[in-house]
Amino acid sequence: VALRDVAMGMVGWGVECILFNEEYMTCTWGSGQTLTANYSLYYWYENRSPVAECKQYLWERGVRTGCRFEQSEIIQFQPFHVRVNASQDGRILEIPSNRMELQNLVKPEAPVNLTIRNMSSNQLQLTWSSPYPKAHCLEHVVKYKSNKDTSWMKQEVKGDIFSFPSVDYEKFYTFYVRSKINNYCGSTQLWSEWSVPVFWGSNTTSKGMAEEQLQWFWIHTVLIPIASCLLLLVLVVLLVRMERVWVIIMPRIPNPNKNFDDLFITHNGDFQEWVGVPKDVVESFKPNYSESICHVSELPYEPLQDSIHPPGVPGPQEHGPYKNSYVGA
Amino acid sequence: MNASMLSYILLSCVLLSVQAHNCQVREIIRNTKSLLNKTEESWSCRETAATPCSCLPIPEPGHELACFVEGTNHMMEHNMTTDNRLFLLNQSFQIQLDRNLCESLTSGKECKYKTKGTVKTFLEKILKTYQEIHKSRV
Numbered sequence: 213v214a215l216r217d218v219a220m221g222m223v224g225w226g227v228e229c230i231l232f233n234e235e236y237m238t239c240t241w242g243s244g245q246t247l248t249a250n251y252s253l254y255y256w257y258e259n260r261s262p263v264a265e266c267k268q269y270l271w272e273r274g275v276r277t278g279c280r281f282e283q284s285e286i287i288q289f290q291p292f293h294v295r296v297n298a299s300q301d302g303r304i305l306e307i308p309s310n311r312m313e314l315q316n317l318v319k320p321e322a323p324v325n326l327t328i329r330n331m332s333s334n335q336l337q338l339t340w341s342s343p344y345p346k347a348h349c350l351e352h353v354v355k356y357k358s359n360k361d362t363s364w365m366k367q368e369v370k371g372d373i374f375s376f377p378s379v380d381y382e383k384f385y386t387f388y389v390r391s392k393i394n395n396y397c398g399s400t401q402l403w404s405e406w407s408v409p410v411f412w413g414s415n416t417t418s419k420g421m422a423e424e425q426l427q428w429f430w431i432h433t434v435l436i437p438i439a440s441c442l443l444l445l446v447l448v449v450l451l452v453r454m455e456r457v458w459v460i461i462m463p464r465i466p467n468p469n470k471n472f473d474d475l476f477i478t479h480n481g482d483f484q485e486w487v488g489v490p491k492d493v494v495e496s497f498k499p500n501y502s503e504s505i506c507h508v509s510e511l512p513y514e515p516l517q518d519s520i521h522p523p524g525v526p527g528p529q530e531h532g533p534y535k536n537s538y539v540g541a
Numbered sequence: 542m543n544a545s546m547l548s549y550i551l552l553s554c555v556l557l558s559v560q561a562h563n564c565q566v567r568e569i570i571r572n573t574k575s576l577l578n579k580t581e582e583s584w585s586c587r588e589t590a591a592t593p594c595s596c597l598p599i600p601e602p603g604h605e606l607a608c609f610v611e612g613t614n615h616m617m618e619h620n621m622t623t624d625n626r627l628f629l630l631n632q633s634f635q636i637q638l639d640r641n642l643c644e645s646l647t648s649g650k651e652c653k654y655k656t657k658g659t660v661k662t663f664l665e666k667i668l669k670t671y672q673e674i675h676k677s678r679v
Contacts, residue, residue, distance in 0.1 A: 288673070288676075289669060289672070289673040313669065315669075315672065315673070315676065346676065348675075348678070349675075349676055395570060395571075395574055395672075396566070396567055396570050396672060396675045396676075397672055397675055397676040398672060398676070399668070399672075
């Protein structure tokens with residue numbers, strides 16, 4: 213593997229840094245397909261600290277693929293730079309990264325403790341809490357659907373309360389929540405993972421739904437195929453036994469024998485007489501002359517003597533090995 | 542003027558004065574974000590010797606407000622946009638600078654900068670400054 217290939221691969225990926233819940237940060241530059249080389253990461257903050265090397269590398273199959281930063285090493289709102297050195301066979305290649313703003317790379321943890329409360333007038337209230345320490349920096353999205361819906365509904369929420377206005381007591385609902393740093397604390401598109409779901413709907417509804425699904429399973433998988441086979445068998449038996457129906461499905465091949473009885477019995481196979489050709493027309497086809505047989509053959513060629521034709525001048529007989537002769541009438 | 546109207550006026554004045562003493566971080570962030578979302582073509586900035594595009598001061602620490610005032614003044618003087626949010630930002634920065642409303646921002650009265658930037662980098666600096674203030678609040 214050439215160091216140039218390493219560089220080309222690195223340029224394609226770049227270095228990706230993510231702050232997980234502002235507790236720690238990982239900067240990664242590769243994966244399982246990382247080209248084998250000896251990687252080192254150096255980092256610094258603009259106008260602040262000197263260049264430092266990563267203290268805790270991440271490894272994959274014996275190759276360094278990233279660096280982990282503890283909370284004490286993370287400074288937000290200070291431009292952050294990273295440089296990865298790839299060395300191989302004594303040669304070193306420096307691969308710088310773009311300048312990063314770490315406050316824009318925060319990924320909060322998923323919300324927890326999702327709780328549903330019944331409010332008055334068919335209204336549900338969903339609340340949750342977040343492991344992220346600064347609640348005023350979060351915005352959320354609630355994803356929900358009922359057992360009768362085919363697609364999920366999503367609703368953006370600024371606070372940590374979601375009111376579901378009109379709930380149907382016949383349905384069974386599922387709710388998920390996830391969070392992101394809002395525009396007041398950073399400029400990021402990194403959403404957290406979805407939370408553990410919370411459900412709402414009566415216990416009997418859910419049990420009934422399970423039993424109903426089991427019933428449908430038996431009907432679709434066992435009862436309908438067996439009934440179909442039995443019906444098919446009955447129909448086949450009926451078809452075989454009822455000749456009237458059988459004949460319609462499998463009609464007999466017609467036999468033209470009767471149409472030709474007259475030809476073979478009455479007229480003794482004389483087609484012309486059976487068709488009704490007049491006798492004078494029949495006579496007119498008979499020839500009124502006789503012809504003798506004419507035999508035609510070719511005899512072997514015998515060349516003539518030189519006194520008759522000078523040499524070099526072909527005679528009329530000299531264009532084939534045979535002497536043409538024919539006997540005709 | 543009866544007593545209820547007087548009390549209403551007094552209460553409004555109190556509320557307005559409280560509002561005026563607020564650092565107005567969220568409003569500044571909203572307005573700056575809206576201006577940043579405008580496409581770059583909408584900024585009337587043609588690169589010439591007289592009007593370079595990199596013309597706005599990127600402040601050194603401790604001189605943010607003064608440079609924000611100077612930068613937004615420059616943008617308004619050169620009619621870089623007709624969006625009213627620019628005027629609102631300029632007013633907010635001026636008030637905060639005059640009254641020391643933002644404790645997080647030391648109010649150096651003179652704009653000091655190491656480099657000048659484009660409209661985008663200037664607005665991003667404003668955004669980052671106030672995001673940091675908002676995030677550090679309890």
